[in-house]
Amino acid sequence: MSGLMHPLEKFVRPGMESRIWCSGCSDGIVLNEFLRAIDELGLDMNKIVVVSGIGCAGRASGYINVDAFHATHGRAIPVAVGIKVAKPELNVVVISGDGDLFSIGGNHFLHAARRNVGIKVICINNFNYGMTGGQAGPTTPMGAFLTTTPYGNIESPLNLVQLAAAVGATYVARWTAFHVRRIKESIKKALAKKGFAFIEVVGICPEQYGRRQKMPRPIDMMMWFKKNSVISRELDPSKAEFTPEKIVVGEFVDVERPEYTELMRGQINSIIERLEKEGKVSDVEI
Numbered sequence: 001m002s003g004l005m006h007p008l009e010k011f012v013r014p015g016m017e018s019r020i021w022c023s024g025c026s027d028g029i030v031l032n033e034f035l036r037a038i039d040e041l042g043l044d045m046n047k048i049v050v051v052s053g054i055g056c057a058g059r060a061s062g063y064i065n066v067d068a069f070h071a072t073h074g075r076a077i078p079v080a081v082g083i084k085v086a087k088p089e090l091n092v093v094v095i096s097g098d099g100d101l102f103s104i105g106g107n108h109f110l111h112a113a114r115r116n117v118g119i120k121v122i123c124i125n126n127f128n129y130g131m132t133g134g135q136a137g138p139t140t141p142m143g144a145f146l147t148t149t150p151y152g153n154i155e156s157p158l159n160l161v162q163l164a165a166a167v168g169a170t171y172v173a174r175w176t177a178f179h180v181r182r183i184k185e186s187i188k189k190a191l192a193k194k195g196f197a198f199i200e201v202v203g204i205c206p207e208q209y210g211r212r213q214k215m216p217r218p219i220d221m222m223m224w225f226k227k228n229s230v231i232s233r234e235l236d237p238s239k240a241e242f243t244p245e246k247i248v249v250g251e252f253v254d255v256e257r258p259e260y261t262e263l264m265r266g267q268i269n270s271i272i273e274r275l276e277k278e279g280k281v282s283d284v285e286i
C-alpha cells in the first residue's frame with residue numbers, strides 16, 4: 001500500500017493518530033473540516049498555532065501538524081492571547097470543548113472577545129464533560145440526564161452564540177456536526193478575520209451524552225440535528241434560539257472593529273517615536 005496517501009495526511013502530525021476519540025464522536029469531523037479549510041486557503045502551516053485545553057475536543061491540537069500547545073484545563077484562551085500578543089503575524093486558533101471554554105475558562109473567553117484579540121475560537125459543544133465521564137456542564141440542556149443530573153438537569157444552559165455576540169466577537173457562527181461543509185466555510189471566514197472570531201459546533205458525543213438521552217448511536221444525534229436545526233439567513237444573534245426542539249444555526253455576527261494587538265503596537269510605537277524625538281531612547285525594538 002506504499003505510495004497511497006490521504007490528501008490531508010500532510011496536515012497530521014506524524015505518528016499521531018486520533019485514536020482517543022470514540023467511534024462516532026464528532027471531534028474528528030471538526031478536525032477534518034479544519035484541515036480542509038487550511039488546505040483550501042493554502043495557508044502556511046508555519047504561521048498557524050493551535051491551542052486547546054483539557055477534554056476530548058482539546059486533543060485536536062495534538063493531531064494537527066503545526067506548532068501547538070495543550071494548555072491546562074480552561075486556560076487555552078490566555079495562552080492563545082499571549083501568543084497573539086507576542087507574534088501578531090501568526091494565525092492563532094483555539095479548539096476546545098464547552099466545559100473547558102465556558103465553565104472553568106469562561107472568564108477568559110469574555111475578556112478576549114471584549115478586547116477583540118484576533119484569535120479564532122472553535123468550541124465543540126457536546127453538552128457535557130465527555131472526557132471525565134459525562135458530567136453536566138454550562139451548555140447541558142434542561143432536563144438532560146448525566147452522571148451529575150440523574151433526575152434531569154435543572155440549570156439553564158448558556159447560549160454560546162448570544163454570549164459571544166454580547167461580549168464583542170467580530171465573527172460568530174453556529175453549526176452542528178451535520179453541517180460539515182458549512183463548518184469548513186465558517187472556519188475559512190474566521191481564519192481570514194482580523195478580530196476575535198467564534199464558531200460553535202454542536203457536537204455528537206454518543207458515549208457520554210447520546211447514550212443517556214436515548215440516542216445511543218451516533219446516527220441518532222445526527223438525525224436529531226438534521227431534524228431540528230433551522231438555518232438563519234440573518235446576521236442577528238437574537239434569532240439564535242437553541243433548544244432541543246429548535247437549533248438555529250448560521251452566521252450571526254460579521255463586523256469589524258479595532259483589533260487589540262494592532263492597537264497595542266500602535267500605542268507602543270507612538271510612545272517610542274515621542275521618546276526618540278525627545279532623545280530619551282534609541283534602538284528600541286518591540
Ligand SMILES: Cc1ncc(C[n+]2csc(CCOP(=O)(O)OP(=O)(O)O)c2C)c(N)n1
Nearest residue numbers: 054055056057073097098099100129130131
Ligand atoms: C483544573 C482541572 N479541573 C478539572 C479537570 C478534569 N477535567 C478534565 S477534562 C474536563 C471537562 C472536559 O469537558 P469539555 O471541555 O466539554 O470537553 P469534552 O471532553 O466534552 O470534549 C474536566 C472537568 C482538570 N483536568 N483540571
Ligand code: SF4
Nearest residue numbers: 021022025056130205
Ligand atoms: S466521550 Fe464523547 S466527546 Fe469524548 S471521545 Fe467519546 S464520544 Fe467524543
